[in-house]
Amino acid sequence: MTLLEVDGIDVAYGDVQVIWDVSFSVSEGETVALLGANGAGKTTVLKTICGPLAPSAGTITFHGEPIGDLEQDEVVPKGVTHIPEGRDIFTESTVKENLRLGAYTNPDGMADQFERVYDVFPRLEERRGQQAGTLSGGEQQMLAIGRGLMSDPDLILLDEASLGLAPVLVEDVFDAIERINEEGTTVLLVEQDVNNALHIADRGYVLESGRLTLSGDAADLAEDERVAASYLGG
Ligand SMILES: Nc1ncnc2c1ncn2[C@@H]1O[C@H](COP(=O)(O)OP(=O)(O)O)[C@@H](O)[C@H]1O
Numbered sequence: 001m002t003l004l005e006v007d008g009i010d011v012a013y014g015d016v017q018v019i020w021d022v023s024f025s026v027s028e029g030e031t032v033a034l035l036g037a038n039g040a041g042k043t044t045v046l047k048t049i050c051g052p053l054a055p056s057a058g059t060i061t062f063h064g065e066p067i068g069d070l071e072q073d074e075v076v077p078k079g080v081t082h083i084p085e086g087r088d089i090f091t092e093s094t095v096k097e098n099l100r101l102g103a104y105t106n107p108d109g110m111a112d113q114f115e116r117v118y119d120v121f122p123r124l125e126e127r128r129g130q131q132a133g134t135l136s137g138g139e140q141q142m143l144a145i146g147r148g149l150m151s152d153p154d155l156i157l158l159d160e161a162s163l164g165l166a167p168v169l170v171e172d173v174f175d176a177i178e179r180i181n182e183e184g185t186t187v188l189l190v191e192q193d194v195n196n197a198l199h200i201a202d203r204g205y206v207l208e209s210g211r212l213t214l215s216g217d218a219a220d221l222a223e224d225e226r227v228a229a230s231y232l233g234g
């Protein structure tokens, strides 16, 4: 069953249009990868889904309900969580406090979600009293994902979760995403790391200069030389 449906969206910053007629869907339980070179418009698409931007044309529906014009604080309670590029954690607060803030729409489920997050990321439980700004890059990424999970989302939007991490941590982060998906959360991810992304994804879409140019099963895209070319071509 379709969870997220993006239908023919255009998106602009002021007068400058950067997304043209983009359509794709994500079904319940899937992991879908949105791929493309730097500047292709991946972050813009995620921000349009989760609230800060609105499409100038087209529609976005979630659970069959239009969400394109909603703000972020209206989208989170509906079950969409966004883990932005660059993590965006509260560096002065502790790990536990960061997680608690992620549950602001879900106070009743907070204890269960703490348990789930600590189960996926035991490292965060060990360091729950530590100031978030003193965590390593990989731990900060785990915290950002963990905080997103605290709202008990149906759909998690992940923007460049592996960027800047050492290879061993990249593997940990992808393992965690895979596990979160196996536990029932649908995932839409944007990644520079195409190989890892297509390894955990069911399907993928390729965005080039604001337009979708290719889509298919992850295994087929992983073999398709046009995917590599789209990264080089920009
Ligand atoms: N706040 C902004 N104001 C104006 N242009 C922007 C802004 N953010 C991104 N852009 C432009 O939109 C295009 C797509 O950017 P982005 O969505 O960040 O791409 P990606 O995430 O694929 O690297 C780029 O040309 C970028 O320069």
Ligand SMILES: [Mg+2]
Pocket: 042, 043, 044, 085
């Ligand atoms: Mg981006």
